[in-house]
Amino acid sequence: xxxxxxxxxxxxxxxxxxxxxxxxxxxxxxxxxxxxxxxxxxxxxxxxxxxxxxxxxxxxxxxxxxxxxxxxxxxxxxxxxxxxxxxxxxxxxxxxxxxxxxxxxxxxxxxxxxxxxxxxxxxxxxxxxxxxxxxxxxxxxxxxxxxxxxxxxxxxxxxxxxxxxxxxxxxxxxxxxxxxxxxxxxxxxxxxxxxxxxxxxxxxxxxxxxxxxxxxxxxxxxxxxxxxxxxxxxxxxxxxxxxxxxxxxxxxx
Ligand SMILES: Nc1ncnc2c1ncn2[C@@H]1O[C@H](COP(=O)(O)OP(=O)(O)OP(=O)(O)O)[C@@H](O)[C@H]1O
Numbered sequence: 599x600x601x602x603x604x605x606x607x608x609x610x611x612x613x614x615x616x617x618x619x620x621x622x623x624x625x626x627x628x629x630x631x632x633x634x635x636x637x638x639x640x641x642x643x644x645x646x647x648x649x650x651x652x653x654x655x656x657x658x659x660x661x662x663x664x665x666x667x668x669x670x671x672x673x674x675x676x677x678x679x680x681x682x683x684x685x686x687x688x689x690x691x692x693x694x695x696x697x698x699x700x701x702x703x704x705x706x707x708x709x710x711x712x713x714x715x716x717x718x719x720x721x722x723x724x725x726x727x728x729x730x731x732x733x734x735x736x737x738x739x740x741x742x743x744x745x746x747x748x749x750x751x752x753x754x755x756x757x758x759x760x761x762x763x764x765x766x767x768x769x770x771x772x773x774x775x776x777x778x779x780x781x782x783x784x785x786x787x788x789x790x791x792x793x794x795x796x797x798x799x800x801x802x803x804x805x806x807x808x809x810x811x812x813x814x815x816x817x818x819x820x821x822x823x824x825x826x827x828x829x830x831x832x833x834x835x836x837x838x839x840x841x842x843x844x845x846x847x848x849x850x851x
Pocket of ligand 1: 610613615633635636637638640642
């Protein structure tokens, strides 16, 4: 499914938070959203997921305006892993991931073998099946993050929005989660702070600055030494070590 944002404006009160933002994600593509703190990445993801309405502009997923699709129907296609999402504390890991199946069930339908298979597969993919009976409250920060990703996967979405999904994760799980999202047959938009991971796993990168798109393109086109200096205020060497792979950034003191 394609995701298209056209000329989005959004703000709170008199404050403009996003201005004239346009992005386009082709079916199956993984788009990385990068930018300094406060540049508007989470706000843009909320607009893309239909949780907020833009003041101007339009978000369409597969040609349909997200704010016009009923929420349950949207949840069958679109999953959103939000930053530090909260969960009721007195539930098990399995309960949390089972919630991901809600959009696919009606009031009358029982728990099906398909639901069970989706939950088991999601837990396996994030390496949390062995924790399924554990209370969510007792999980570590990285384990909680992986369970929230599993809940989104259990939705069997065709589009996924992820807000800093690698937060709290050790380097093995950072790489595994991003590899999995890239390799799944879905369209994804991922807000990320680690520019080397963005270069490794994203087909395209959009760089946000002060609520607007500063640059967009392939990692090699976008992640230049000049852009890193101008947008992120860091000096770095950018090298393409392996032909065909993304650029590698070495930050210099
Ligand atoms: N509801 C709100 N009311 C007032 N200001 C807001 C609101 N939501 C976001 N902002 C402001 O909008 C700007 C963009 O915030 P946003 O969370 O989208 O940035 P971000 O790029 O995701 O940042 P970070 O990298 O720190 O997570 C920030 O300055 C933030 O303080």
